[in-house]
Amino acid sequence: MIKKYEPRFSPISLIYLLVTGAILGIVIVKSASAFEILKEFIVTLVENFDIHLSMNSVIEVTDGDGFEFVFFVLCMLQVTFISRIVGKLIEDETYLDKIFMFLGSTCLSCFLSISYSLYPIKLLESAFGYVTIGIWVGVNLIYGLAKAVQGVAEYKWGAYIFVFRCVLYFFINPFMLGFLCVLFSTLLGVQLYAWLYDAILYKNIVLLVITVLLVSYPLNKLCGKLMDLLLDIVMVAYVGVADIFYGIFSTTLIVGWFVLMIFKTGYTDITFMIDDEKYRYEAIQTINRGIEKDLWWGYFSDGTLVIDGEDVRMKDYNFNNSPWYKYRDEISRIVVLDGIKYIGSCSFCGMYNVKEIYISKDVNEISNLVFLDCKSLKTINVDKENKVYSSVDGILFDKSQTMLLTCPEAKKSIEIPASVMQIEENFTYNYMLETINVSEDNKYFSSKNGVLYNKAGTRLIRCPIGKKGEYSIDNNTKKIETSAFKYCKELENIILSNKLKEIGDSAFSGCKKLKKMLIPKSVKNIESYAFMDCENLEEVVFEGKLEEIGYDVFLRSNSRILGLNLPLKKSGVHVHSY
Numbered sequence: 001m002i003k004k005y006e007p008r009f010s011p012i013s014l015i016y017l018l019v020t021g022a023i024l025g026i027v028i029v030k031s032a033s034a035f036e037i038l039k040e041f042i043v044t045l046v047e048n049f050d051i052h053l054s055m056n057s058v059i060e061v062t063d064g065d066g067f068e069f070v071f072f073v074l075c076m077l078q079v080t081f082i083s084r085i086v087g088k089l090i091e092d093e094t095y096l097d098k099i100f101m102f103l104g105s106t107c108l109s110c111f112l113s114i115s116y117s118l119y120p121i122k123l124l125e126s127a128f129g130y131v132t133i134g135i136w137v138g139v140n141l142i143y144g145l146a147k148a149v150q151g152v153a154e155y156k157w158g159a160y161i162f163v164f165r166c167v168l169y170f171f172i173n174p175f176m177l178g179f180l181c182v183l184f185s186t187l188l189g190v191q192l193y194a195w196l197y198d199a200i201l202y203k204n205i206v207l208l209v210i211t212v213l214l215v216s217y218p219l220n221k222l223c224g225k226l227m228d229l230l231l232d233i234v235m236v237a238y239v240g241v242a243d244i245f246y247g248i249f250s251t252t253l254i255v256g257w258f259v260l261m262i263f264k265t266g267y268t269d270i271t272f273m274i275d276d277e278k279y280r281y282e283a284i285q286t287i288n289r290g291i292e293k294d295l296w297w298g299y300f301s302d303g304t305l306v307i308d309g310e311d312v313r314m315k316d317y318n319f320n321n322s323p324w325y326k327y328r329d330e331i332s333r334i335v336v337l338d339g340i341k342y343i344g345s346c347s348f349c350g351m352y353n354v355k356e357i358y359i360s361k362d363v364n365e366i367s368n369l370v371f372l373d374c375k376s377l378k379t380i381n382v383d384k385e386n387k388v389y390s391s392v393d394g395i396l397f398d399k400s401q402t403m404l405l406t407c408p409e410a411k412k413s414i415e416i417p418a419s420v421m422q423i424e425e426n427f428t429y430n431y432m433l434e435t436i437n438v439s440e441d442n443k444y445f446s447s448k449n450g451v452l453y454n455k456a457g458t459r460l461i462r463c464p465i466g467k468k469g470e471y472s473i474d475n476n477t478k479k480i481e482t483s484a485f486k487y488c489k490e491l492e493n494i495i496l497s498n499k500l501k502e503i504g505d506s507a508f509s510g511c512k513k514l515k516k517m518l519i520p521k522s523v524k525n526i527e528s529y530a531f532m533d534c535e536n537l538e539e540v541v542f543e544g545k546l547e548e549i550g551y552d553v554f555l556r557s558n559s560r561i562l563g564l565n566l567p568l569k570k571s572g573v574h575v576h577s578y
Contacts, residue, residue: 009096016086017100020107027111079108144170270298270306272335274358274381279335281306290323295340297324303332303353313342316367319349329353332376338362345369352376355410361385366396366405375431377408392417407433412466416452418442423452423461431487433464448474460484463491473497480507482527489513496520503530505550512536519543526550531557 083105090097147169148162170176270281281300289298295309305324307314324331328351335358336343345367348354352375359366361383371377379394389405390397395414396406403422407414409430416423418441435450445461446453449471452462457476461484468490473480477497482504485494489512498520505527508514512535519526521544528550531537534557554561 008094009100010090010093012086012089013093013097013100013104016083017104017107020104020111024107024111079105079112082108140170140173140176143173144168147173270308270335270337272337272358272360273383274335274356288327292323299324299327299331303330305331305334306337307335307340308337309339312340314340314344314347316345317347317349319346319372322347322349325350332356334358336360336363341365343367343370346372349373355379356381359383359386359389359391361387364388371406371409374409376410378410380406380408409433413437413450415439416442416445416447420445425483430465432466434466434468436462436464453477463488465489467491469493470495473500475499478502480504482506483509486510496523498522501525503527505529506532509533515539517541521545524548526553528552529555533557537561 083101086104087093087101144166148165150165272279281298281304286298287301289296292315295307295312295314297305297307299305305327331351331354333356334348334351334354338360339362340360341362342365343359343363346369347367348357348370349372352373354374355376356379357371357374357377359380359382363382363386366389371380380391380396381394382389382391382396384390386399388399390399390401392401393415394408394411395404397404397420401417401419403424404416404420404427405424407427407430410432411430412432413435414433414437416436416438418439420442421444423445436447436452437450438445438447438452442455444455446455446457448457450464450467451460451471453460453474457474458478460473460477460480462481463471463485465487467488470493471491472495475497476499478499479502480500483506484504485491485508486506487510488508489510491511492513492515494508494511494514494517496518500520500522501524503523503526506529507527508517509529509532511531512533514531514534514537516539517531517537519540519542523544524547526546526549530550530553531540532552532555534554537554537558538561540554540561
């Protein structure tokens with residue numbers, strides 16, 4: 001007689017699968033990139049895996065890529081003990097129950113891997129992170145103390161036995177052994193993932209993700225067997241306390257994290273104000289994100305790059321090695337949130353589609369070359385509560401607005417307010433600026449036809465690089481300052497003042513369309529490199545004689561310059577390159 005097979009399963013295992021599947025499903029619906037996040041998480045894990053896990057790497061989990069491994073350990077811990085505590089509630093487990101538990105644990109592993117890779121800094125700094133360590137250490141102490149009290153009652157040398165048993169059972173107890181068992185199995189598992197990645201799955205990331213999820217459940221079962229074995233070896237009375245403790249705690253942690261992620265609390269949302277307008281982003285919606293020490297960054301689909309942290313000094317980068325540089329084509333806005341103290345060199349170099357940068361109240365130092373080659377940048381906004389920097393009409397100033405620091409590269413016209421006393425030397429190295437205006441109330445600077453002079457108009461300080469065609473220098477001008485017309489490659493003709501006496505270092509360097517220069521007899525001194533890289537300069541006429549001329553005045557300029565007799569009143573020993 002053939003025995004009829006009746007499929008039977010516990011409703012507990014089915015509920016476990018449905019709940020974990022729903023959690024994972026909601027997260028994936030909330031974020032279309034959830035699977036990509038999981039894929040990157042696992043790839044980063046196996047590519048950066050180091051079998052030598054130190055206490056330092058556990059404590060400083062946000063240092064580089066090491067955080068990935070630590071969070072994977074946390075993920076396995078929680079899934080292990082949740083699946084064990086659920087399994088203990090099932091009577092007469094069947095194959096269907098095992099399948100449901102397997103699928104449920106896989107969903108839970110997937111959810112946790114996504115969650116921990118999204119916003120770990122905020123999670124660890126929350127009550128969840130601190131309570132995790134506090135409860136674990138506290139329970140170990142209580143267990144050791146209870147065993148020590150028991151030892152005092154049983155042995156003659158109670159004081160010595162008390163201390164010994166306190167220390168002994170702080171480390172040898174269900175909670176510590178359970179942690180060690182899971183950690184041991186996780187180390188084996190990650191080593192297996194790394195081997196699979198290197199051997200056969202390097203070019204098939206999707207298959208690698210699936211493999212990791214499939215292997216996770218057997219590893220969880222192995223954790224339980226190892227814990228039971230160790231507890232038997234050390235003869236610790238075991239009634240499932242560790243499973244219950246870790247299971248309940250992990251369940252609470254997962255529910256809390258799920259609520260944080262879905263219902264938009266401060267742990268997963270990014271909120272900031274720009275010009276009294278409030279912006280809100282959810283960390284789960286990032287296209288990509290990363291961590292460098294205590295700094296978190298996320299790139300969002302609307303082109304916004306958000307940089308966050310807690311009392312962080314950003315690194316100094318080279319032109320193209322910032323972690324977000326690969327998104328330079330898409331990033332249109334950069335937001336530096338509270339907690340960032342220092343913006344490192346070249347942090348935003350080459351972000352040529354960025355139109356707006358927001359600097360929070362905590363930034364107290366901005367390095368050189370931060371905004372280099374941000375060709376579309378129109379606005380630099382600084383939080384009104386910042387104590388070091390400020391902004392007016394998108395231009396960066398110090399707090400008192402006595403020093404002009406940076407003019408965004410995409411501005412065509414700027415207004416220098418009356419308060420400005422100093423101007424950073426390279427403030428206008430942008431090729432679109434055509435006009436520099438100065439407030440009439442300014443005591444230090446003035447403007448003549450869109451060009452910057454000192455207040456008296458005797459020194460020409462800077463011609464905007466974007467100026468085109470012809471420009472006549474003001475008649476009162478006696479000196480053209482260093483680099484005053486540097487890179488003005490659209491200027492075709494510059495008429496010098498009859499009162500001009502000095503032409504500064506690199507004054508006309510890079511004026512590529514300049515064809516002829518008439519040097520009036522009033523000019524007595526031309527400093528080094530004054531006409532360097534003037535490729536189309538065909539004629540230079542000296543109406544008088546010079547008293548002094550610097551080195552390499554015409555370096556890399558047109559070698560066929562006419563009328564270049566360099567008349568000197570004094571015999572010089574300078575060597576000039578043409």
